[in-house]
Amino acid sequence: MEHLLNDHAKSIQISGIRKFFNEVAQFPNAISLTLGQPDFPTPLHVKEAAIAAIHNNQTVYSHNAGYIELRKAASEFVKEKYELNYDPTSEVIVTAGASEAIDITLRTILNNGDDVLLPAPVYPGYEPVITLCGANTIYIDTTQTGFKVTPELIDKHITDKTKAIIIPSPSNPTGVVLEDHELLELSHYLRKKDIFVLSDEIYSELKYNGNHHSIAHYEGMREKTFVINGLSKSHSMTGWRIGLLFGPQNLLQHVLKVHQYNVTCASTISQAAAIEALTNGKDDASEMREAYKQRLEYCCNRLEKMGISFEKPNGAFYLFVSVKKYGLTSYEFALKLLQNEEVAVVPGDAFTTLGEGYVRISYAASMEQLIKGMDGIENFINSLT
Numbered sequence: 001m002e003h004l005l006n007d008h009a010k011s012i013q014i015s016g017i018r019k020f021f022n023e024v025a026q027f028p029n030a031i032s033l034t035l036g037q038p039d040f041p042t043p044l045h046v047k048e049a050a051i052a053a054i055h056n057n058q059t060v061y062s063h064n065a066g067y068i069e070l071r072k073a074a075s076e077f078v079k080e081k082y083e084l085n086y087d088p089t090s091e092v093i094v095t096a097g098a099s100e101a102i103d104i105t106l107r108t109i110l111n112n113g114d115d116v117l118l119p120a121p122v123y124p125g126y127e128p129v130i131t132l133c134g135a136n137t138i139y140i141d142t143t144q145t146g147f148k149v150t151p152e153l154i155d156k157h158i159t160d161k162t163k164a165i166i167i168p169s170p171s172n173p174t175g176v177v178l179e180d181h182e183l184l185e186l187s188h189y190l191r192k193k194d195i196f197v198l199s200d201e202i203y204s205e206l207k208y209n210g211n212h213h214s215i216a217h218y219e220g221m222r223e224k225t226f227v228i229n230g231l232s233k234s235h236s237m238t239g240w241r242i243g244l245l246f247g248p249q250n251l252l253q254h255v256l257k258v259h260q261y262n263v264t265c266a267s268t269i270s271q272a273a274a275i276e277a278l279t280n281g282k283d284d285a286s287e288m289r290e291a292y293k294q295r296l297e298y299c300c301n302r303l304e305k306m307g308i309s310f311e312k313p314n315g316a317f318y319l320f321v322s323v324k325k326y327g328l329t330s331y332e333f334a335l336k337l338l339q340n341e342e343v344a345v346v347p348g349d350a351f352t353t354l355g356e357g358y359v360r361i362s363y364a365a366s367m368e369q370l371i372k373g374m375d376g377i378e379n380f381i382n383s384l385t
Contacts, residue, residue, distance in 0.1 A: 006132075008131050008132045008133075008134060009132065011131060012127075012128040012131050012132065013128075015124045015125070015350065016124060016346075016347065016349060016350030016351075017034070017036075017124065017346055017350045019350075020034070020331075020334060020344075020346060020347055020350065021034070023335060023338060024338065024344045027338055027339075027342050027344070029342060030338060030342040030343065030344045031342065031343045031344065031365075031369050031372050031373040031376060032344045032365070032369075033343065033344060033345050033361045033362050033363070033365055033369070033370070033373045034344050034345060034346050034360075034362055035362050035364055035365065036172065036318075036362060036364075037232070037233075037236075037238040037364065038233060038236035038238070038288055038317075038364055039364050039365055039366060040236045040287075040288050040291075041236060042235065042236050042237050042240070042273075043235060043236070043277070043281055043284050045276060045280060045281060046235060046237070046273045046276050046277045046281055046284075047273070048276075049272050049273050049275065049276035049277075050240075050269050050270065050272055050273040052272070053268070053269050053272030053273070054269055058268050058269065058272055059268060059269065060268065061264060061265055061268070062094075062265045062266075062268050062271060063265065064256060064259060064260045064264065064265050065092065065093045065094060065256055065259075065265075066092070066093065066094025066265060066266055066271055067094070067268070067271050067272075067275065068088060068089070069275050070094055070271050070274050070275045070278070071088035071089070071092040071094065072088040073274075073275050073278040073279050074088070074092050074094070074244050074246075074274075074278055075087070075088040075091075075092055076278075077278045077282055078214075078227070078229070078246065080282070081204070081205075081211075081212070081282075082204065082211075082212055082213070082214050082217065083217050084214055084216055084217060084227065084246065086246045086247075087249065090249040090252065090253070091246060091247060091248060091249050091252055092244065092245070092246055092252075093244075093245040093252060093255060093256055093259055094242065094243070094244060094245075094265070094266045094271060094274070095230075095242075095243035095244070095245055095259065095263075095266060096241045096242075096243065096262075096263045096266050096267070097230060097232065097241040097242065097243045098200070098202045098228050098229065098230040098232065098243035098244075099125060099243070100241075100243055100259070100262065100263060101226075101228045101230070101243040101244070101245040102125065102126065102129060102198070102200070102228060103129050103262070104245070104255050104258040104259045104262055105198055105226045105228070105245065105247075105255055106129050106130060106133055106135075106164075106198075107129075107133055107258050108251075108254050108255045108257075108258050109163060109164060109196050110130070110133040110134070110135040110163060110164070111134070111135070111163070112133075112134035112135070113134070113135065113136070113161065114133075114135040114136070114161060114162075114163035114164075115135065115136045115137075115138050115159065115161040115162045115163060116130045116135055116136070116137055116138065116162075116163060116164045116165070116166065117138050117140055117154060117157055117158065117162060117164070117165040117166070118130075118137050118138065118139055118140065118165075118166050119139075119140045119142045119147075119148075119149035119153075119166075119167070119168075120139040120140065120141065120142065120351065120352040120354040120355070121142075121143070121147070121173055121174065121320065121348060121351035121352055121354045121355035121358065122139075122166075122168065122171070122172075122173075122351055122352060123168060123171075123172040123173065123200075123351065124350060124351060124352070126166055127352075135163070136161075138157050138162070139352055139354060140153050140154065140156075140157055141153070141354055142354075143354060146176065146311050147171065147174040147176045147311055147320070148176055148178060148182060149165075149167065149178075149186070150182075150185070150186075151185055151186060151188070151189035151190075154186075154189065154190075155189070158193065158195070162193075162195050163195060163196060164195055164196040164197065164198060165190070165195060165196075165197055165198070166197075166198045166200060167186070167197060167198070167199050167200070167215060168200040168201075168202075169183075169199070169200075169201065169215075169315075170203040170204070170206060170207060170313070170314070170315025170316040171203075171313075171315075171316065172203070172316055172318060173318050173320050173346070173348070173351045173355065173358075173360040174311060174313060174318065174320040175313020175314070175315055175316040175317070175318045175319065175320065176311060176313055176314065176315070177207055177212075177313070177314040177315040178213075178215075179210070179213070179314075180210075180213050183213050183214075183215050183218060184218060186215060187215055187218035187219065187220065187221050190215075190221065190224075191218075191219065191220030191221055191224075192220075195224070196224055196225070196226065197215060197216075197221065197224055197225040197226070198225075198226050198228060199214060199215050199216060199225055199226065199227050199228065200228045201214055201227060201228060201229045202228065202229055202230050202232065202233055202243075203233050203315050203316040204229060204234070205233065205234035205285035205289065206233055206234070206285065206288070206289055206292060206315050206316055206317065207289075207314060207315040208289065208292070208293045208296070208314050208315060209314055210314075212315075214227055216246070222248060223248050225247065226245060226246070226247040226251070226252075226255075227245070227246040227247065228243065228244075228245055229243070229244045229245075229246070230242055230243035230244050231243075231244075231274055231277055231278075233316075234277075234284070234285045235277045235281060235284050235285065236288065237270075237273070237274075237277065240267070240270040240273060240274070241266065241267060241270060242266060242267075242270050242271065242273075242274045243266075292317050292363065292364070294367075295317075295363040295365075295367060295370055296313070296317075296319075296363055298367070298370060298371075298374075299319055299361065299363050299370060299374065300312055300319070302374040302377075302378070303319070303321060303374075303377075306377070306378050306381050307381075308321050308322065308323070308381070309321070309322045310322060317362055317363050317364040318360050318361065318362055318363070319360070319361040319363065320348065320355075320358050320359075320360050320361075321358060321359060321361060322357060322358055323348075323357065323358065323359055324357040324358075326381075326384050326385075327384075328384075329347075329349070329356065330347035330348040330349045330355065330356055330357060330358060330359055331347040331349060333347070333359060334346065334347040334359055335347075336380070337376070337377065337380045340379075340380055340383065341376035341377070341379055341380050342376065343372075343373050343376035343377060343380070345359045345360060345361050345362075345377075346359060346360040346362075347359060348360060361373075
C-alpha cells in the first residue's frame with residue numbers, strides 16, 4: 001500500500017541530525033556536543049505552576065489561540081523586550097512548540113508551486129514543511145557573507161513565484177545574529193516586495209551582546225511578517241511544547257483556522273507554566289545566557305589555538321566550524337572524531353549541502369564536558385595533521 005501514500009510525504013527525509021544520532025547511540029560514553037537544547041532544568045517556579053494547574057483541574061481545552069492570560073503575558077513580554085506591539089485578543093497564537101508555528105504559517109500562506117527563500121546553511125526543519133505544502137525551497141548561499149543574508153543575495157533569487165522568505169536570527173546552526181543596521185537594510189528592501197517574512201526568533205533571549213531586534217519592528221514590515229518564538233530555549237522548556245506566533249490580525253485569523261484543526265489548542269498545563277515563565281520568570285534566561293557566554297569564550301579560545309576557522313556567533317549556543325582543510329567530508333570528520341575520540345558533533349551537511357565542509361558544535365553542555373570535548377577534538381586534529 002506504500003505506493004498510495006502522499007508523494008510529498010514519501011519524498012522528505014529524516015533529519016541528518018537524527019541520522020547521525022544513530023551513530024552516536026553506539027558510543028554510550030561519548031561526550032555529546034550535539035544537543036540543540038539547554039542543559040539547564042526548567043526553573044522550579046515554572047514547574048510548580050504546572051503542578052498547581054494539575055491540582056486545580058486545569059486540564060480541559062483552552063481557547064484555540066491559548067489562554068488569554070498567556071497571550072497577554074506574551075504580548076507584554078515582546079513589547080518590553082523587543083518593542084513589538086501585538087493585540088493579545090487577535091494577534092497572538094499559542095502553539096505546540098515553535099515547530100507547529102512554522103507548520104501552520106507555511107500551510108496558510110503557500111500554494112502548490114510557490115517558492116520560499118531560505119538562507120543556508122540552516123536548521124533542517126523548514127524545508128520538509130515547505131515540500132509537504134507542495135512548494136519549492138530556494139536556498140540562498142550565505143557562506144561568503146558571514147552566514148548572513150543580505151538584500152543583494154535575496155535579489156538574485158527573488159522571482160514572480162517567490163511567496164515568502166524565512167529569516168532565523170539568532171541562527172541555528174551558525175549562531176550568527178542579524179544586527180540592527182542589517183535588519184534595517186533588509187527591511188528597506190523587503191517592504192517593497194509583495195512577499196511574506198517568517199522571522200524565527202526562538203533564540204531571541206540568547207543574544208550575548210546588545211539587545212535582540214526583530215525585523216517586524218521596522219517600518220513597513222509588521223503587516224507582512226510572522227514572528228515565531230517560544231519558551232524552549234529561553235526557559236529551558238523544550239519538552240513543554242509552547243511556541244508563540246505573532247502577526248497582524250488579518251493574516252493570523254486564517255492561521256488560527258489551520259491551528260484549530262491541527263492541535264485544537266496547546267497543552268493547558270504547559271500554558272499555565274508559560275504564564276509563570278513570561279511574568280515572574282521573564283528574566284530567567286539571564287543566568288543561562290551568562291553561562292553560555294562563558295562557555296562560548298572558552299570554546300572559541302580552544303578552537304583558535306587549534307587553528308580551526310569559524311565565524312564567532314553572537315547568539316544561540318552553537319559554533320559552526322570549518323573542517324575543509326582536513327580532506328574529509330563533514331560526515332567523515334564527525335564519524336572519525338566519534339570513533340577515535342568518542343566526541344560527538346553534528347556534520348554540517350545536516351544543514352543542507354551548503355553546510356558541507358563544516359561541523360556544528362553545541363556548547364549547551366557542562367564546562368566539564370566541553371573541556372573533555374575540546375581535548376578530544378584537539379587530539380583528533382593533531383592526528384590528522
